[in-house]
Amino acid sequence: MMKKSDVRKAFIYTGIFAIAMGFLEAVVVVYLRELYYPEGFHFPLRVFSQKIYGIEIIREASTLVMLLMVGVLTGKSFHERFAFFLYSFGVWDIVYYIALKLFLDWPPGILSWDILFLIPITWIGPVLAPVICSLTMITLSVVLVSVHKRRNIRLLGTREWSLLLSGSLLVFLAFIRDFTLLMIRNGYARSPDNLFQNDSFVRTIESFIPQTFGWLLFGTGEVLLILGIILIITRHKRKTT
Numbered sequence: 001m002m003k004k005s006d007v008r009k010a011f012i013y014t015g016i017f018a019i020a021m022g023f024l025e026a027v028v029v030v031y032l033r034e035l036y037y038p039e040g041f042h043f044p045l046r047v048f049s050q051k052i053y054g055i056e057i058i059r060e061a062s063t064l065v066m067l068l069m070v071g072v073l074t075g076k077s078f079h080e081r082f083a084f085f086l087y088s089f090g091v092w093d094i095v096y097y098i099a100l101k102l103f104l105d106w107p108p109g110i111l112s113w114d115i116l117f118l119i120p121i122t123w124i125g126p127v128l129a130p131v132i133c134s135l136t137m138i139t140l141s142v143v144l145v146s147v148h149k150r151r152n153i154r155l156l157g158t159r160e161w162s163l164l165l166s167g168s169l170l171v172f173l174a175f176i177r178d179f180t181l182l183m184i185r186n187g188y189a190r191s192p193d194n195l196f197q198n199d200s201f202v203r204t205i206e207s208f209i210p211q212t213f214g215w216l217l218f219g220t221g222e223v224l225l226i227l228g229i230i231l232i233i234t235r236h237k238r239k240t241t
């Protein structure tokens with residue numbers, strides 16, 4: 001368990017790393033948009049070449065590993081490592097959008113659609129949604145580290161894990177819903193090989209404009225996550241009285 005002074009330093013140093021990484025991520029996206037969207041990013045999307053798509057997958061996976069390693073190197077227990085991973089992820093994502101606004105004056109609004117991830121399938125949604133997720137992750141990380149100061153409290157029981165995992169699953173489904181349905185509807189999910197050489201696939205992607213986000217699904221997931229956080233706090237207070 002970390003000392004109070006060490007916790008403060010850990011949040012500061014991890015935050016600085018995440019801020020720098022958020023700016024770095026935004027710089028990479030500036031280059032990509034200059035190449036693929038010189039007139040400004042918008043839907044419908046432009047299909048990357050298979051080579052560039054593969055490189056993007058590696059870049060995203062590397063980003064996740066780097067954020068995970070920050071948590072592993074910072075924390076002294078599973079819960080602290082998990083917490084600092086969430087914290088660095090949340091700060092990184094918010095700073096990424098701040099940097100894009102500074103560099104490109106994008107997004108024009110909090111409801112502008114964006115590509116969030118490509119792993120394991122394309123995630124899309126309004127910018128507001130990932131920002132809400134990031135704030136939730138930061139909140140959960142602070143709660144976990146704060147509660148973990150008491151050694152005799154079991155941080156995450158079955159109920160907490162159930163709420164957090166089910167909430168995360170619903171949020172994940174909200175992000176991949178539109179693109180997954182697009183792939184299924186057009187039969188690409190059954191034959192994923194050589195899609196980048198498939199003219200029909202390219203035309204489908206380049207004509208796809210998302211209309212409505214699954215806010216009900218997303219909101220339900222967020223409610224479950226918040227309930228999980230509240231349950232952790234409530235149990236902690238009950239143990240300390």
